[in-house]
Amino acid sequence: xxxxxxxxxxxxxxxxxxxxxxxTAGDPQPALTVPLMRALVRGGADVIELGVPFSDxxxxxxxxxxxxxxxxxxxxxxxxxxxxVAEFRRGDEATPVxxxxxxxxxxxxxxxxxxxxxxxxxxxxxxxxxxxxxxAGPLARELEDRGIDAIFLLSPTTTQNxxxxxxxxxxxxxxxVSLKGVTGASHLDLKEVAARIPQIRSRIRLPIGVxxxxxxxxxxxxxxxxxxxxxxxxxxVQEIETSSAEQVVDNVSRFLSGVREAMDxxxxxxxxx
Amino acid sequence: MRxxxxxxxxxxxxxxxxVFVAETLIHALGELKAAYARYRxxxxxxxxxxxxxxxxxxxxxxxxxxxxxxxxxxxxxxxxKREDLNHTGAxxxxxxxxxxxxxxxMGKPRxxxxxxxxxxxxxxxxxxxxxxxxxxxxxxxxxxxxxAANVYRMKLLGxxxxxxxxxxxxxxxxxxxxxxxxxxxxxxxxxxxxTVAGPHPYPMMVRDFQSVIGRExxxxxxxxxxxxxxxxxxxxxGGSNAMGIFYPxxxxxxxxxxxxxxxxxxxxxxxxxxxxxxxRAGVLHGNRTYLLQDENGQIVETHSISAGLDYPGVxxxxxWLKDSGRAEYAAVTDDEALRAFxxxxxxxxxIPALESAHALAYSAKIAPRMRPDQILLxxxxxxxxKDMHTVAEKMGISF
Numbered sequence: 001x002x003x004x005x006x007x008x009x010x011x012x013x014x015x016x017x018x019x020x021x022x023x024t025a026g027d028p029q030p031a032l033t034v035p036l037m038r039a040l041v042r043g044g045a046d047v048i049e050l051g052v053p054f055s056d057x058x059x060x061x062x063x064x065x066x067x068x069x070x071x072x073x074x075x076x077x078x079x080x081x082x083x084x085v086a087e088f089r090r091g092d093e094a095t096p097v098x099x100x101x102x103x104x105x106x107x108x109x110x111x112x113x114x115x116x117x118x119x120x121x122x123x124x125x126x127x128x129x130x131x132x133x134x135x136a137g138p139l140a141r142e143l144e145d146r147g148i149d150a151i152f153l154l155s156p157t158t159t160q161n162x163x164x165x166x167x168x169x170x171x172x173x174x175x176x177v178s179l180k181g182v183t184g185a186s187h188l189d190l191k192e193v194a195a196r197i198p199q200i201r202s203r204i205r206l207p208i209g210v211x212x213x214x215x216x217x218x219x220x221x222x223x224x225x226x227x228x229x230x231x232x233x234x235x236x237v238q239e240i241e242t243s244s245a246e247q248v249v250d251n252v253s254r255f256l257s258g259v260r261e262a263m264d265x266x267x268x269x270x271x272x273x
Numbered sequence: 274m275r276x277x278x279x280x281x282x283x284x285x286x287x288x289x290x291x292v293f294v295a296e297t298l299i300h301a302l303g304e305l306k307a308a309y310a311r312y313r314x315x316x317x318x319x320x321x322x323x324x325x326x327x328x329x330x331x332x333x334x335x336x337x338x339x340x341x342x343x344x345x346x347x348x349x350x351x352x353x354k355r356e357d358l359n360h361t362g363a364x365x366x367x368x369x370x371x372x373x374x375x376x377x378x379m380g381k382p383r384x385x386x387x388x389x390x391x392x393x394x395x396x397x398x399x400x401x402x403x404x405x406x407x408x409x410x411x412x413x414x415x416x417x418x419x420x421a422a423n424v425y426r427m428k429l430l431g432x433x434x435x436x437x438x439x440x441x442x443x444x445x446x447x448x449x450x451x452x453x454x455x456x457x458x459x460x461x462x463x464x465x466x467x468t469v470a471g472p473h474p475y476p477m478m479v480r481d482f483q484s485v486i487g488r489e490x491x492x493x494x495x496x497x498x499x500x501x502x503x504x505x506x507x508x509x510x511g512g513s514n515a516m517g518i519f520y521p522x523x524x525x526x527x528x529x530x531x532x533x534x535x536x537x538x539x540x541x542x543x544x545x546x547x548x549x550x551x552x553r554a555g556v557l558h559g560n561r562t563y564l565l566q567d568e569n570g571q572i573v574e575t576h577s578i579s580a581g582l583d584y585p586g587v588x589x590x591x592x593w594l595k596d597s598g599r600a601e602y603a604a605v606t607d608d609e610a611l612r613a614f615x616x617x618x619x620x621x622x623x624i625p626a627l628e629s630a631h632a633l634a635y636s637a638k639i640a641p642r643m644r645p646d647q648i649l650l651x652x653x654x655x656x657x658x659k660d661m662h663t664v665a666e667k668m669g670i671s672f
Contacts (some may be wrong), residue, residue: 055440055571056557058449059295059456065439077569103293103556108570130293130556134283157300157459166296177297181457 003096003124004149004172007046008207008228017224018173019044019260020209022100022233023252024051024067025084026076028240032248033084034091036240039249041095043256047173049127049231052081052101059129061184063234066241078105078114082121089122098125098151098172106139115142125149125172133169140169153177154200156192163203173207173229174200181212184234188213194226217262224263232259277523279593284473284560287596289589292472293556298452301459306474308379313481318374325370326485329403330360332367334486336493336650341620342633349643351636352502353623353653354490354518363626363655364486364514365396369465371482373400376463383407383462387451389416389444389510390580390628391423392655393467398432408432411450413443416580423659441574444584448558468511469588472559476516476588483517490650491521502650503643504529508631509602510546510582512591514654523599532591533635535577536604546575547604548587549595562589578607578663579627581655609634611667614657626655627663 001009011018021040025033037048053071057064078101085097099118106114106128118126126143128136133152140150149172154163156179166174178193179185193210200208210223211231220230236252243251279286292302312318326332334355343351356364369386376384384406388394394410401408410427414436417424427434440446448471455464469476469483487505494501505522507515509532519530537545545551552563557572565573565585577583594600605613610627613634617625625633629652636649643649657664665672 053571056445056449058452058558059297061453062439069440072571077571079569104564104566104572105570107555107561108553108566108568129295130559132292132294132296132299135291135293153296155295155297155300158296159300162299177295180297180459182453185457 002147002149002172004047007096008173011046017227017263018046018207018209018229019256019263020047020049020229020231021045021236021256022049022051022231023236023240024053024064024071025081026053026071026074027067027237028070028245028248030074030076030080030084032245034088035249036252037088038091039253040256041092043253044260045095045256047096047098047229049098049100049233050081050085052078052099052105054102054105057102059182061182061234063184063237063241067237078109082117082123085123086121096124097122098127099123100127101129103128103130111139111142115146115148118148119146123148125151127151127153127175129153133166136169144171151175156180156196160199160203163200167204170204170206173209174204175231176200176208176210176227177212178210179213183212185213186215188219190222193223197226217259220259221262221265230263279590280473280477284477286590286593288554289562289592290473290476290560292559293561294472294559295456297456298472301455302472308375309474309478312375312378318378322371322374325374326367330366330370331358332485333489333493334358336490336497338497339621342617343640345616345620346637346640348640348645349503349647349649350645351640352494352498352648352650354486354650356486356514356652356654357623357625357629357656361396361399362658363392363396364483364517365393365467366399367485367517368467368479368482368513369393369396369400372463372465373404373406376406377404379463381461381463383458384465385409385411385451385454385462386465386467387411387444387447388467389447389583390659391416391420391427392581392659394427394432394434395423395430397465398427398430401432402430409454410434411437411447411454413437413441413447415442416444419580420659445572468513469516469590470511470558470560470562470586476560476590479513480516480520480590483513484520486514486517486652487519487521490518494650498648501525501528502648504531505650505652506531506533506632506636507652508533508582508628508654509549509587509591510535510584510628511586512588514652516588516590518652519594519600530594530600531635532600532602533631534602534604535579535582535631536606537576539606540604544576545604546577546583546585548585549591549602550604554592557586560589562592563587578610578667579631581626581628582631603635605631605634611664613637614664623653624657625653626657627660629654
């Protein structure tokens, strides 16, 4: 069983939901990435999504764009991100790490080389934002051969037929984009999300995470009542942006703990199918 | 050559093109693809488009035999396809009229566009005014400084111009920002992309709307010269004017197709925008194509004296035409383009856009090696009024 599947299984048995924080590797500086990842685990993270910096993050709002720019100023590329994951793994065998980023750095490295290095570094899942299933086949096969989960997005506008298409390639968990817009926007419609989750569940037998636009503990708690995982990105990156280098690790850990407590108080929602 | 019928139904030109976007945009692109497939074959739509191109844009644009230019360089005769004479002064409006008519039929009251030099932004603002639609144009803040007159022009036409401060603050970042707007406002908004790039169906659709250039030229060359040219030359940034004139010539295998990129300060300087000449395949802005990128796959900043060529990608169909050998691609420097700019002003009484001056400069390079009975057809994609400041500054003149 993959580390991601094992994590969701363990949570299911305890009747808990997964908390998945996102940070950009190399932001605010490469030396802080592994300490920040460990702080996320201390704060209650079940899976870590680690952003791979890219010069043209088309699907991201201003907060994550700036985090990518900060990381790029330190010259952080895909190779460096993989090295950071390897470093994290030396102290943590349990927490799954999912790389999230854009196609071109992966294209530049080559699918085979990327999949090999990702496996060697201890990467558990890969989400390439601009590889929809139509274009993702070749990479998904390389990842599958290496036991790495290819993770896909679904959106409020994804049709029922298309959900089935996604299901054929998707592994690990589904990332449901909870709003029409870019990361960090603030017009999430809880009712809409609650109505969509069962439709997705009936077509895909994977845990469903919800992200984009979850900005506080209360929203996380509400989402955890019907989803299997809550993804928090922009709000956390904002915490990194506004903290000093001395404070950032503590601040991130404290912020996430608050979300964790709120979520764990939200039991009674349905568990994973 | 086998019948040319690219792209395939998924938008692929060989390994290039495609739909490389986040799931959030898939539905909107599907909607657009369906609408375009329907109206592409609709006689009423085509009739309205033809009417607008004739009476509003001023088509057909003439083909002109540049005799003094040809004499000056010797060798082949150079003919110019005069897209500079279109309403708004460039080929860009052929496409914005087409997309605006499509937006109206799709019931989208709001259009958005990205722009680099401002030519596409002006063309989008123009048609938005013409058809009574709200218009928002995204433009890098660096480009807004370089092209202040075009910013004002767009505002006169009623468009909102939004400065983009992210990344390199130029065309590529404006495109990112327009995509972000589209994904957020997809219900009421139509994204008018200005070049043959972006996710399918844009490269095909923009090519189709621009191919009026080549269709006219093929008829006009027969009338004027009694035959087709030996080569067609066009500048390539994203590549829309080049695709427009190349496309109808693709089956004519004895007509060479030559795209001219911006070599900036020289290819060896690293400061250029010659994507096809020096780039590697990758994925940006929704399609797989040649890109200027570093070893980590980050997109690098480009340079050209011509803002319209200053783009690190290129339309995927050009990538395919290059690999398949049907088209060839060369690059000319800022200085060579400036020389051609000045020569055309003095020799023919035509002030060309700096973009088009790249194509002219290449014709001056190869014409002398050709016979006087041979013909080069250069796409004069735009006029140079917008470039007065850039050229004057380069010559140390201030107004």
